[in-house]
Amino acid sequence: MKLTRRDLLAWTAGATAGALLTPVPWKILGDASIWTQNWPWIPQPARGPVEVQQSNCTLCPNGCGMRVRMAVGWAVGVSGSKNHPVTHGGLCPLGFAAHQLNWHPQRLRTVRHENAASSWSAAQTAFEKACSEGPVVFIDGYPERAASEVMQSFAKKHNGSYRVLPTPEVQALAAYETWSGVPAHSLGYDLENAQTIVSFGAPLLEGWGIPGRFTRLWAESAGVADPPVRLIQIEPSSSRTSARAWRWIKAPSDANGALAAGLARVLIEERLVAANGPLPATSLEETATRTGLSTDAIRDLAHTIAAKQPALVIANAQDPNIAALNVVLGAIGTHGGIIRRSKADKPYVRAGDLVGSARAVVIDASVPWAFVPETGAEVFRFAAWNDGFKKANWLLPAPGFLEELTDVPSAPTSAVETYAVATPLMKAPPEIQSLPQFLVGIDSELPPVGKLIEERCDELFRRHEGDLHTLAGKEATVAPVSFFDSVQKLKEQLWKGAVWTGALSHSNSLRCSLKEWPSSDAAQLAAEPSSRCGIPISPPLASKLHEESALFETPTGRQA
Amino acid sequence: MNARYGMVIDIDRCIGCGSCMIACSAENNVPSLPQATPRTGLTPILVRHVSNGSDGTARREVFFPILCMHCEHDTPCVHVCPQQAVEVDKATGIVMQMPQRCLGCRYCMTACPYHARYFNWWDPAWPAGMEKSLNPGVAVRMRGMVEKCNLCHARLHSAKEKAAADGKREIDPRDYIPACVEACPTGAIQFGNLADREDPVSQSAQSPEAFRLLARLGTEPKIYYKSKEAWVRELAESKSSQPAGVSHG
Numbered sequence: 001m002k003l004t005r006r007d008l009l010a011w012t013a014g015a016t017a018g019a020l021l022t023p024v025p026w027k028i029l030g031d032a033s034i035w036t037q038n039w040p041w042i043p044q045p046a047r048g049p050v051e052v053q054q055s056n057c058t059l060c061p062n063g064c065g066m067r068v069r070m071a072v073g074w075a076v077g078v079s080g081s082k083n084h085p086v087t088h089g090g091l092c093p094l095g096f097a098a099h100q101l102n103w104h105p106q107r108l109r110t111v112r113h114e115n116a117a118s119s120w121s122a123a124q125t126a127f128e129k130a131c132s133e134g135p136v137v138f139i140d141g142y143p144e145r146a147a148s149e150v151m152q153s154f155a156k157k158h159n160g161s162y163r164v165l166p167t168p169e170v171q172a173l174a175a176y177e178t179w180s181g182v183p184a185h186s187l188g189y190d191l192e193n194a195q196t197i198v199s200f201g202a203p204l205l206e207g208w209g210i211p212g213r214f215t216r217l218w219a220e221s222a223g224v225a226d227p228p229v230r231l232i233q234i235e236p237s238s239s240r241t242s243a244r245a246w247r248w249i250k251a252p253s254d255a256n257g258a259l260a261a262g263l264a265r266v267l268i269e270e271r272l273v274a275a276n277g278p279l280p281a282t283s284l285e286e287t288a289t290r291t292g293l294s295t296d297a298i299r300d301l302a303h304t305i306a307a308k309q310p311a312l313v314i315a316n317a318q319d320p321n322i323a324a325l326n327v328v329l330g331a332i333g334t335h336g337g338i339i340r341r342s343k344a345d346k347p348y349v350r351a352g353d354l355v356g357s358a359r360a361v362v363i364d365a366s367v368p369w370a371f372v373p374e375t376g377a378e379v380f381r382f383a384a385w386n387d388g389f390k391k392a393n394w395l396l397p398a399p400g401f402l403e404e405l406t407d408v409p410s411a412p413t414s415a416v417e418t419y420a421v422a423t424p425l426m427k428a429p430p431e432i433q434s435l436p437q438f439l440v441g442i443d444s445e446l447p448p449v450g451k452l453i454e455e456r457c458d459e460l461f462r463r464h465e466g467d468l469h470t471l472a473g474k475e476a477t478v479a480p481v482s483f484f485d486s487v488q489k490l491k492e493q494l495w496k497g498a499v500w501t502g503a504l505s506h507s508n509s510l511r512c513s514l515k516e517w518p519s520s521d522a523a524q525l526a527a528e529p530s531s532r533c534g535i536p537i538s539p540p541l542a543s544k545l546h547e548e549s550a551l552f553e554t555p556t557g558r559q560a
Numbered sequence: 561m562n563a564r565y566g567m568v569i570d571i572d573r574c575i576g577c578g579s580c581m582i583a584c585s586a587e588n589n590v591p592s593l594p595q596a597t598p599r600t601g602l603t604p605i606l607v608r609h610v611s612n613g614s615d616g617t618a619r620r621e622v623f624f625p626i627l628c629m630h631c632e633h634d635t636p637c638v639h640v641c642p643q644q645a646v647e648v649d650k651a652t653g654i655v656m657q658m659p660q661r662c663l664g665c666r667y668c669m670t671a672c673p674y675h676a677r678y679f680n681w682w683d684p685a686w687p688a689g690m691e692k693s694l695n696p697g698v699a700v701r702m703r704g705m706v707e708k709c710n711l712c713h714a715r716l717h718s719a720k721e722k723a724a725a726d727g728k729r730e731i732d733p734r735d736y737i738p739a740c741v742e743a744c745p746t747g748a749i750q751f752g753n754l755a756d757r758e759d760p761v762s763q764s765a766q767s768p769e770a771f772r773l774l775a776r777l778g779t780e781p782k783i784y785y786k787s788k789e790a791w792v793r794e795l796a797e798s799k800s801s802q803p804a805g806v807s808h809g
Contacts, residue, residue, distance in 0.1 A: 033660045037702050042684060043691035045589065050696060074692040077586060079742050090745045096583040103690035205575045212745045215575060219746035223572025223788040240575055243621035250617050540592035540687065541585050545578040547594050548601025551609065552578065 048072040054081060054472045054497025056408040056420040057095055059401060059536060061142045061167060061366075062210045063408035063418070064091050065471060065499060068099065068425055075099035075402065075426055080212060083476030085469045085501050086414055090212010097539035101385070102400040102426065104537060108386040109429050112395040120433060123380065123394050124442060127360065130378055131442075134359025136160035139351045139373070142366035143185060144409035146452035150436035151364065153446055161358075164348035165367050169209055170412045172202075172315040175323035176332065179512040182340055183347035187510070188415040189312065191217055194336035196230045196304075196311035200256045200322050204231065204314070205241040209413035218244070230308055232301070234259065249301060255290040257321035259298070260313070261517065262287025264328045266302035273306055277328040280321075280517040305329070310336030320518035333510035340510040341410060342417050342502075364435050365398035368536060382435045385537040398435065403428035407453045417502035419460060421453060421494045457494060461487040466502040468493055564632070564653040564755035565711055566782030567741070568764040569625055571792055573748035576623035580605050583743030587712055589698045591684040602678045604628070604709040605740050612791050622792055625740070625749065628676045628709040629773065629781030630655045636779065637668035637677065653754075653782055654711050662705035669706060673774050674781075677708045711751075712738040754782060771796045 019025055038044075048071045057064045065084025069077035078099050080089035101107075111118045113126075130136060136158065138151040143164045155162040166174075166184065173184040191197070191214055202208050205215060221227030222244070233245035234256065242248040251259055261280035265287075267273045288295045305311050312331050315322040331337030351371070358377045369387040373379065381392035384400040408420040433441075436449045447455075460466070460481060468484070470477045470493055481500070484490045494500070545552045584590070584605045593601055605627040612620040630648075631637075635655055637646045645661035646668055648654070669677045683703045686694070694700065697714035701707060719735035733752065741751040752761025764770065770786040771793050787793055 030660070037660060037699070039702070042700055042702060043686055043694065044700065045694035045696045045698070046692055047696055069695075071696045072692075076693055076695050079583070079739070080745075089742075091579065091743070093577050093579040093582050096579060096743055097586045100586070100686075100690050100693045103687055103693065105687045206577070215577075215745040216747070218575075219573045219748070222570070222746070225788075238619060238621065240577075243619075244575055248617050539582075540594070540690075541582050541590075543592040543594045543596070544581045544585050544590075544601070544603055548596045548598060548603055549578075549581070549606055550598050551576060551581070551607050 045076070046072040046074065050076065052472075053425055055402060055425060056422045056497065056499070057091070057098065058406050058408065058422045059095070059098060059101075060092075061409075062087070062092075062411045063420060064095065064211055065089075065420075065497070066091060066095070068402065070425060073427065081471050081497075083469065083471045085478075085499055086411065086416070086418055087210055087212045088216050090210065090215060092207060092211045093545065094539055094542055095211070097541040098401050100539045100541065101537065102403065104385055104539065106385045106387065106537060107400065107429075108383055108395055108397040110397060110431055112386075114393060118394075120396075120431070120438075123396055124438070126378070126394065127362075127380060127438075128442060130360035131158050131160075134357070136360045136362060137356075137358040137377070138162045139165055139361065139363045139367055139371070141165045141364060141368060141371075143348060146407050146449045146456065147364070147434065147436045149452055150439055150446055150449060151362075154439045154443060157443065157446075161349065163351040165351040165371055166348075167412050168317055171318045172323075173338070174318045175320040175518070176338060176510070176512055177347055178320075179323075179327075179514055180332075180510055181345075182510055183344055185348060185412070186340060186342040186344040187338055188341040188410075189314065189413050190336050190339050190415045190504070191312070191413075192415065194229065194310050194312040194331075196232065196308045198232045198234065198305055198311065198313045198325075199241065199245075199316075200234050200260065200313065200319070201236075201253050201316040202314045203239065203241055203316070204233075205244055206239065208314075208316075210411045213413075221246075230304075232304070247304070249293070249297075251291040251293060253316075255287075255292075256315070257319050258282055258287050258290040259293070260319070260321040260325040262291070262298045263302045263305065264325050264517070266299050267306060267328055270299075270302070272302060273309075273329055277324060277514045278517045280324075310334065312337055324514055324518055327512050327514050332512045338510065339415060339505060341414060341505070362435065363392070365536075382438075383536075387537065396435075396438070397429075397432050399424075399428050399432050402426050403432065404434055405450055405453065407449075407456065416504050417466070419456065419494075419500040420498070421457075422497075423495055454491065457491045458487055460500055461490050466500055469499045469501060471497055471499065561755060562651050562653070563753045564782060565751070566630065566653070566754040566761065566765070566784065567752075568750045568761050568770060568784045568786055570748045570750070571622050571624060571785050571787040572789065573746040574607070574623040574625060574744075575746060575748075576607050576609060577745060578607055579743040579745055580625055580740035580749065581607060583739040584709070584712075587695055587698070587739035588714075589684070589694045589700050590707070591682075591686060591700075593682060595682070600679075600681050602680060602707060604676075604678070604707060606676075610792075610795065620789065620791070622787070622789070624785070626674060626676055626773075627740070627783065628655055628672075629674050629779070629783045630711065631779035631781050633778060633780040636671040636673060640667040640671040642667065652711075652716065654713060654716075655708075656710060656713070657706065657708050659699075659701045659705050659707075664704040664706065666706060673777055673779070677706050680705050680707055715739075769793070 050071045053068045064087040065081030067079050068075050080091040082089035152162045170184050173187045177184040221229050231245045232247045233242045234249045235242045236252050261282040284295050311329050313326045360378045363381045365382040372391050379392040380394045382396045382398040384398045402425040410418045440446045464482045467478050608624045643661045645658045680703045684700050719731040723731045741749045750761045752759040754762045765784040770784045772781045773796050
């Protein structure tokens with residue numbers, strides 16, 4: 001039989017058509033599609049059982065309750081803890097990617113001195129030398145922790161000083177500290193009981209205070225024509241808060257103090273509130289000129305504020321005029337006003353740009369990078385992430401997200417006292433040391449953080465006050481501390497992520513005596529440095545908000 | 561009875577914080593793409609910023625989280641896919657995207673009236689070590705294919721496994737909540753079974769304030785929105801491809 005070209009073509013066509021009727025080409029195609037999904041350079045997630053751990057965020061002083069999903073010893077997901085008594089499942093947007101921060105390209109893993117590799121022993125020698133030559137100033141961005149106590153003890157013992165960089169929320173409370181003698185850090189906002197909230201530029205829906213607290217309250221009345229909580233936003237330009245407020249008053253921010261004075265004048269003169277303060281010197285016409293609003297609009301705003309009490313005024317920064325408006329409204333130490341959260345009676349010395357004649361400045365990892373002291377002193381900066389060398393002589397690698405045992409005291413704006421513990425859920429890289437560990441290494445008489453936390457738990461047990469919110473599982477349980485028959489059981493729950501809360505106090509232990517209306521010059525105190533609560537460095541997934549969408553403008557400076 | 565999973569997003573409650581976008585990406589192992597632009601990014605849920613076009617204090621602004629609408633009827637992406645890489649799951653109503661089958665032709669992107677599909681332009685990459693933080697329940701997808709929201713299908717799998725381990729046929733609804741729903745700080749995104757008349761989400765979808773985007777196309781999206789503001793509801797039926805006041809957010 002002779003094979004012709006025509007036969008060959010017919011055979012090829014038949015073989016091709018026949019092959020398509022068999023599973024072989026389809027199987028090859030399917031397998032190829034799977035193989036091409038699994039190139040060696042494509043990262044593969046770790047395989048292993050996933051378990052959920054309850055914990056508390058330690059990245060900023062708000063201490064949000066979080067559920068951390070763990071696999072093979074690493075956190076693989078973070079979500080808010082719905083049962084948390086204060087944060088109610090709220091986390092800041094970047095907190096949802098906080099578990100990725102420990103592998104951030106800017107993670108600081110080794111000791112650096114003047115932009116060169118160094119060692120802990122060299123840092124210790126330099127620090128000991130500095131301590132022997134002059135005073136050392138400690139700067140803390142997250143006071144009230146056990147770690148803060150270690151810093152204070154060291155400073156006291158070695159002739160140093162301890163200073164705190166307040167958040168803007170705490171800084172805005174400074175006037176009440178002056179007038180009442182109660183430290184600003186022990187004051188809080190009783191947002192839950194206020195019915196009118198007047199915000200002078202405070203970014204209430206954009207990252208003010210505890211994530212999830214105000215947003216939850218606001219959401220309950222969102223879109224309602226006459227909401228149970230009225231949010232009045234006074235701001236010069238459109239923002240997320242002004243866009244979603246019940247009423248937006250467009251006024252320049254440098255006229256906030258004048259507007260507060262004008263509103264107070266109307267409230268007092270027209271007897272809209274029980275007169276609780278001196279009459280401002282600023283006339284209504286003067287206020288109208290400064291703010292660009294008509295006198296009728298100012299009068300109408302004052303009537304609106306007085307119509308639904310309790311009314312609470314919130315400032316974005318320290319401004320005694322705005323604080324005085326709260327005094328006029330009777331929102332001090334009362335239901336729905338500014339209240340005293342804790343019994344602390346000693347104010348902190350605030351960290352300013354100038355640190356005086358210090359020989360060395362030690363900055364804790366809780367202080368945001370934006371804070372740079374103007375000083376000729378040697379700067380030892382603890383940080384989990386490296387944001388540049390010009391800001392410190394020594395960069396000392398500190399534990400990252402959930403890599404150390406620490407405690408979580410009350411958040412700056414909270415109305416109730418809270419206490420929680422965050423245990424190390426992930427292994428820290430070698431060569432990592434926190435500031436308290438460093439100090440205990442130098443002075444072994446100082447108590448370690450773990451011991452102090454245990455002592456604080458013992459104290460909670462002795463006080464027999466408040467409740468413990470156990471958050472693990474789907475249902476939260478709340479038990480009074482007196483329910484626990486041993487301190488060990490209380491500690492066990494706290495170590496598992498439970499939160500202790502004190503009682504909400506309207507005991508009128510906060511009184512502000514305002515003899516005369518604050519002078520307009522006092523408003524200039526707002527220039528003091530402060531630290532906006534927030535995650536210390538953006539996780540790479542922040543690109544979803546900035547580069548991959550236009551939801552937020554790309555931040556200048558630090559990039560993930 | 562087959563479920564019909566869907567959402568009701570309360571526009572009046574959305575503050576445009578972006579928590580849903582971050583939580584979605586972390587849950588579904590979507591990489592960060594700093595080289596991307598809003599046109600080339602990978603955002604299975606994207607919050608868009610919309611205004612009523614007015615100026616001054618009369619200006620109203622809202623945020624629209626846009627994700628795959630999980631169209632029930634005549635699903636456009638299913639019709640055009642030459643690879644059968646897209647299908648509507650009969651048991652759940654979820655529009656599933658199978659990365660193994662996707663050729664990356666992008667017909668589905670063209671067909672989708674909601675622009676809720678994204679092409680994966682780059683190899684997925686994370687900084688060294690960060691792969692340890694990836695979700696073990698979700699495989700990382702290659703470049704050259706289309707991605708979209710699958711209502712956190714891995715969570716549905718986990719809920720089913722849990723129910724099976726407990727000897728139950730039905731999942732506990734509390735075990736299956738997509739990441740964006742869980743993350744929303746204002747509770748603007750509600751998730752549930754639209755086929756269950758007792759489900760609060762199903763009832764909310766029937767409220768007079770509820771609406772669907774481009775409902776006139778007849779694709780029966782399972783993502784509902786609701787708002788008390790009339791201009792927002794009118795915007796949803798806009799016949800213009802880029803109405804005034806809409807910014808790509």
